[in-house]
Amino acid sequence: xxxxxxxDAARAFEVTFDGRPVEALxxxxxxxxxxxxxxxxxxxxxxxxxxxxxxxxxxxxFDCLVTVNGRPGRRACLVPARPGDVIRTQEGTGHED
Amino acid sequence: xxxxxxxxxxxxGAGMTGAACALYAAxxxxxxxxxxxxxxxxxxxxxxxxxxxxxxxxxxxxLGLALLSLRLWAELAARYGPDIEYDAKGGLVxxxxxxxxxxxxxxxxxxxxxxxxxxxxxxxxxxxxxxxLAPALPGGVxxxxxxxVMPALAAAHLLKASGARLLTxxxxxxxxxxxxxxxxxxxxxxxxxxxxxxxxxxxxxxGELASRADxxxxxxxxxxxxxxxxxxxxxxxxxxxxxxxxxxxxGDTADLLASPVVEGTAAGPVLIGASRERVGFDRSLSLxxxxxxxxxxxxxxxxxxxxxxxxxxxxxxxxxxDHLPAIGPxxxxxxxxxxxxxxxxxxxxxxxxxxxxxxxxxxxTPGLDLAPFRPDRFPRPTKEAAR
Numbered sequence: 001x002x003x004x005x006x007x008d009a010a011r012a013f014e015v016t017f018d019g020r021p022v023e024a025l026x027x028x029x030x031x032x033x034x035x036x037x038x039x040x041x042x043x044x045x046x047x048x049x050x051x052x053x054x055x056x057x058x059x060x061x062f063d064c065l066v067t068v069n070g071r072p073g074r075r076a077c078l079v080p081a082r083p084g085d086v087i088r089t090q091e092g093t094g095h096e097d
Numbered sequence: 098x099x100x101x102x103x104x105x106x107x108x109x110g111a112g113m114t115g116a117a118c119a120l121y122a123a124x125x126x127x128x129x130x131x132x133x134x135x136x137x138x139x140x141x142x143x144x145x146x147x148x149x150x151x152x153x154x155x156x157x158x159x160l161g162l163a164l165l166s167l168r169l170w171a172e173l174a175a176r177y178g179p180d181i182e183y184d185a186k187g188g189l190v191x192x193x194x195x196x197x198x199x200x201x202x203x204x205x206x207x208x209x210x211x212x213x214x215x216x217x218x219x220x221x222x223x224x225x226x227x228x229x230l231a232p233a234l235p236g237g238v239x240x241x242x243x244x245x246v247m248p249a250l251a252a253a254h255l256l257k258a259s260g261a262r263l264l265t266x267x268x269x270x271x272x273x274x275x276x277x278x279x280x281x282x283x284x285x286x287x288x289x290x291x292x293x294x295x296x297x298x299x300x301x302x303x304g305e306l307a308s309r310a311d312x313x314x315x316x317x318x319x320x321x322x323x324x325x326x327x328x329x330x331x332x333x334x335x336x337x338x339x340x341x342x343x344x345x346x347x348g349d350t351a352d353l354l355a356s357p358v359v360e361g362t363a364a365g366p367v368l369i370g371a372s373r374e375r376v377g378f379d380r381s382l383s384l385x386x387x388x389x390x391x392x393x394x395x396x397x398x399x400x401x402x403x404x405x406x407x408x409x410x411x412x413x414x415x416x417x418x419d420h421l422p423a424i425g426p427x428x429x430x431x432x433x434x435x436x437x438x439x440x441x442x443x444x445x446x447x448x449x450x451x452x453x454x455x456x457x458x459x460x461x462t463p464g465l466d467l468a469p470f471r472p473d474r475f476p477r478p479t480k481e482a483a484r
Contacts, residue, residue, distance in 0.1 A: 062327075093365055
């Protein structure tokens with residue numbers, strides 16, 4: 001009989017965060033995947049360049065914005081991770097000036 | 098706890114108009130108390146875009162008030178500009194059809210005769226002004242006098258600058274009248290404030306406040322939604338809108354009107370308006386309205402179709418049947434002054450309104466003829482007519 005952990009592990013896939021591989025489990029949001037990997041900050045503020053990660057965790061506050069597959073401004077707490085996702089720290093608006 | 102206070106003038110409403118009335122009354126030497134049932138900028142002031150416009154106004158009393166107000170905004174900006182995110186960005190009105198170009202140019206000619214600066218922009222120059230505008234638009238008009246502020250900040254900073262006593266969370270239940278009809282102050286849910294003058298700056302709720310002074314003023318709500326995008330680097334330089342917006346502003350239909358009005362903000366998000374509906378004080382989200390806003394904005398700026406809208410908010414413009422505000426003394430209630438009913442133009446028209454009210458309060462000759470804004474110009478409907 002397999003334990004839930006090993007069943008999960010069998011279904012694990014990989015995404016990248018700022019170029020390095022991070023293991024993800026199915027059904028987890030990008031925020032959950034990053035937290036599970038010990039990453040708590042993935043955006044810098046527009047004015048002061050201060051670090052940001054999850055604040056409300058339920059899609060309301062727009063603090064956890066991150067760039068996913070080249071598209072900035074995604075809410076990490078809502079977007080499910082998918083195999084091969086390229087996740088990058090978002091600096092400022094994430095749009096080129 | 099009950100308070101009993103005395104001052105020279107009570108301003109009812111801590112929105113942009115109330116703040117401007119407080120500022121100019123205080124500058125005229127009056128002791129001012131501002132009361133509001135909610136917080137500062139809790140009504141229509143906090144639900145708009147902060148437009149300071151001459152571009153959408155036809156020659157007439159409202160344009161006169163707008164020109165005065167724009168001059169006063171520029172003076173205020175010299176002192177408070179960065180705090181209130183004042184941006185003299187100018188407006189760009191674009192036509193979407195060749196016929197609309199003709200209409201727009203004729204409108205601009207009339208405005209120019211009334212003191213508005215309006216520069217015709219041919220099709221091949223539109224992108225010099227707004228590089229991301231849709232291709233193949235047939236032309237437009239640039240209005241360098243148009244500007245923008247962040248309205249909640251503007252109301253808060255001008256209230257602070259006025260030095261007025263501010264009583265938020267105080268709802269006025271009665272305007273107190275003496276036996277001879279003269280105004281004596283206001284009764285609030287937390288005590289009375291005594292004063293020989295009361296200014297009705299209650300915005301969309303100005304009709305209700307008037308009824309608490311036993312006078313009739315038919316201020317009605319006209320709902321509008323604003324769609325807010327994710328923060329972007331500066332991409333849209335002017336306040337940009339389609340020529341049919343002017344017709345919508347003056348329109349009289351109850352059903353949804355939506356014409357694109359697009360502008361960037363100091364904080365980064367792009368604000369997309371403007372819808373107009375007469376649905377009472379119904380705050381429920383109208384998907385139909387916000388879809389129309391998004392469609393209009395992406396028609397003017399195709400790049401916006403790749404930008405995420407992160408939220409929407411709604412507010413209620415205070416309109417009177419002839420689309421002009423009520424400004425000045427109310428002959429039906431000596432000591433009562435009105436400063437409300439500015440529809441969607443209240444932020445822009447606030448300083449002029451405040452100055453005119455202060456002049457009326459101190460017995461000075463007002464800088465503009467107040468006759469078109471008389472608060473007693475609407476007859477109270479008889480019971481027969483109301484039926």
